[in-house]
Amino acid sequence: MIIGVPKEIKNNENRVALTPAGALELTKRGHKVFVQSTAGIGSGFSDEEYRESGAKILKTIEDVYKKGQMIIKVKEPIRKEYKLIREDQLLFTYFHFASYKPLTQAMIRSKAVCLAYETVELPDRSLPLLIPMSEIAGRMATQEGAKYLEKPMGGIGILLGGVPGVQPAKVMVIGGGVVGTQAAKMAAGLGANVKILDINLNRLRYLADVMPPNVETIHSNELMIRRLVQRSDLIIGAVLIPGAKAPSLITRDMLKTMRPGTVIVDVAVDQGGCIETCKPTTHAKPTYVVDGVVHYCVANMPGAVPYTSTIALTNATLPYAIKLADKGWKKACIEDESLKLGLNVVKGKVVYKAVADAFGMDLTDVNTFL
Numbered sequence: 001m002i003i004g005v006p007k008e009i010k011n012n013e014n015r016v017a018l019t020p021a022g023a024l025e026l027t028k029r030g031h032k033v034f035v036q037s038t039a040g041i042g043s044g045f046s047d048e049e050y051r052e053s054g055a056k057i058l059k060t061i062e063d064v065y066k067k068g069q070m071i072i073k074v075k076e077p078i079r080k081e082y083k084l085i086r087e088d089q090l091l092f093t094y095f096h097f098a099s100y101k102p103l104t105q106a107m108i109r110s111k112a113v114c115l116a117y118e119t120v121e122l123p124d125r126s127l128p129l130l131i132p133m134s135e136i137a138g139r140m141a142t143q144e145g146a147k148y149l150e151k152p153m154g155g156i157g158i159l160l161g162g163v164p165g166v167q168p169a170k171v172m173v174i175g176g177g178v179v180g181t182q183a184a185k186m187a188a189g190l191g192a193n194v195k196i197l198d199i200n201l202n203r204l205r206y207l208a209d210v211m212p213p214n215v216e217t218i219h220s221n222e223l224m225i226r227r228l229v230q231r232s233d234l235i236i237g238a239v240l241i242p243g244a245k246a247p248s249l250i251t252r253d254m255l256k257t258m259r260p261g262t263v264i265v266d267v268a269v270d271q272g273g274c275i276e277t278c279k280p281t282t283h284a285k286p287t288y289v290v291d292g293v294v295h296y297c298v299a300n301m302p303g304a305v306p307y308t309s310t311i312a313l314t315n316a317t318l319p320y321a322i323k324l325a326d327k328g329w330k331k332a333c334i335e336d337e338s339l340k341l342g343l344n345v346v347k348g349k350v351v352y353k354a355v356a357d358a359f360g361m362d363l364t365d366v367n368t369f370l
Contacts, residue, residue: 001325002032004068006061007039010075012283014042014306015313017072017093020049022314022321027054031325036064043310065089070329072321074313075300076103087111088347090329092321094118094133097344098245098358099272104345111348113329117317118270119243119352120342127242128338129320131178132312134267136302138182138238141265142171144296145234146190148263148287154294156261158233161191168192172228174220174249174274175238176203179267183236188215195228225249230257237266237274243344244354245272252276252290260292269297334370343369 003026005018016039018026023033033055037047047057058064065071065084073093077085079102085091087110095116097104107114117129127134142160149169151157162168171187173180176198184196188211196211197220198204204217211217218224229235229250239246246268255277268274269281277290280299287296302309320339323332333340344352349364356363 001328002034002067002069003321003325004064004071005033005035005039005055006064006071006073006081007036008042008074008303009061009080010078010300010303013075013300013303015074015300015303015310016040016043016045016306017074017313017317018321019043019310019314020045020053020055022318023050023055024053025318025322026325029322029326032056034058034064034067036061040310043306045310070321070324072317074303074310076100077106079106082106082110085110085112088113090115090324092117092317092324094270095344096270097352097355098243099270101359104350104355104359104361107345108348108350112345113343113347114345115324115329115339115342116243116344116352117342119344120320120338121242122338129316129342130240132316133302133309134178134240135182136305136309136312137267138179139186140301140304141179141183141236141238141267142186142190142234144286144298144301145171145187145236145263145265148265148294148296149234149261151261154261154287154289155263156233156259160187160234169233170231171195171234171236172232173197173236173238174225175240175268176200176207176217177238177240179240180236180238181207183238183267184211184215187234188212192234195232197224197228220249222249226254226257229254229262230259232258233262235262235264237264237268237278239268239274240271242354243352245358246274248274248276250275255291255293258291258293261294262292263294263296265296267301269299273297330370340366340370
């Protein structure tokens with residue numbers, strides 16, 4: 001198979017979808033890998049390293065899309081790329097369709113095969129291609145939250161871990177999945193008082209067993225959220241419904257009850273955000289203020305640590321990319337139910353229920369194409 005790796009063009013996105021080591025694994029199996037020139041520079045990988053791994057370097061993004069039967073990316077295509085995508089071309093990347101209708105409509109029009117990292121799901125309900133970036137985003141959420149709590153950044157001016165004789169910050173984490181767990185661990189490690197909320201009692205029991213004493217587990221409901229936001233210095237939104245839009249758990253009216261300088265980090269922004277006042281921001285301009293509350297809603301947080309992120313992502317995606325390249329997308333998805341769940345839009349039809357539900361679109365049975 002011919003595999004194309006374009007340079008990411010989203011604002012401040014320094015990751016690349018494939019490391020030179022990943023390119024080598026594909027080329028030694030007889031596949032052709034075309035990488036756009038300087039695609040790996042932001043992650044610390046030179047064109048020469050890709051050449052040494054057997055990949056060929058192409059000058060422009062247009063060349064990569066024209067050559068590739070399968071396009072491997074990190075982030076969803078943006079408007080400039082829509083016209084480059086061909087009918088029947090396989091796109092393997094993060095899409096987060098349910099949060100952005102124009103992207104969904106564009107991919108329907110393209111009649112491409114869109115296989116989303118974030119909905120590849122194992123029998124135990126885990127999301128193997130989302131987990132690495134969720135781990136990074138969760139840890140970064142605490143790191144960025146601590147920074148924006150500083151007074152010059154617009155925050156309350158509180159040190160996350162406090163000092164002897166001075167109380168540490170109060171951190172509220174909504175969601176006890178991978179993101180929430182990593183965020184809570186980081187905040188606890190820095191000495192903050194942490195409350196982590198979830199609706200799954202079994203998950204809360206697990207977290208209560210493994211978390212340090214300064215982390216308190218709480219069953220999530222609207223009344224509890226309303227009470228806790230008033231006392232929290234840093235709030236981290238870490239809610240995920242696979243493939244679907246995140247629910248708005250913190251509403252606009254709740255902001256008026258918070259202290260000015262409270263910081264919200266909404267990691268769910270990729271899926272529409274779990275804060276009603278959430279809107280996507282960039283690393284170039286990461287925050288905005290509503291009712292005195294600092295909002296950090298960067299939609300590609302791991303892009304700020306691209307060396308770590310790129311290696312972690314390739315470690316997870318490469319086995320699936322090899323299956324797709326070796327067998328073709330149809331056979332690979334027939335043989336691997338987890339991979340089949342990654343199919344969201346196929347040849348002009350929506351085949352993933354949460355995406356169809358998000359926009360009131362018709363749902364086509366994915367098996368129609370297999």
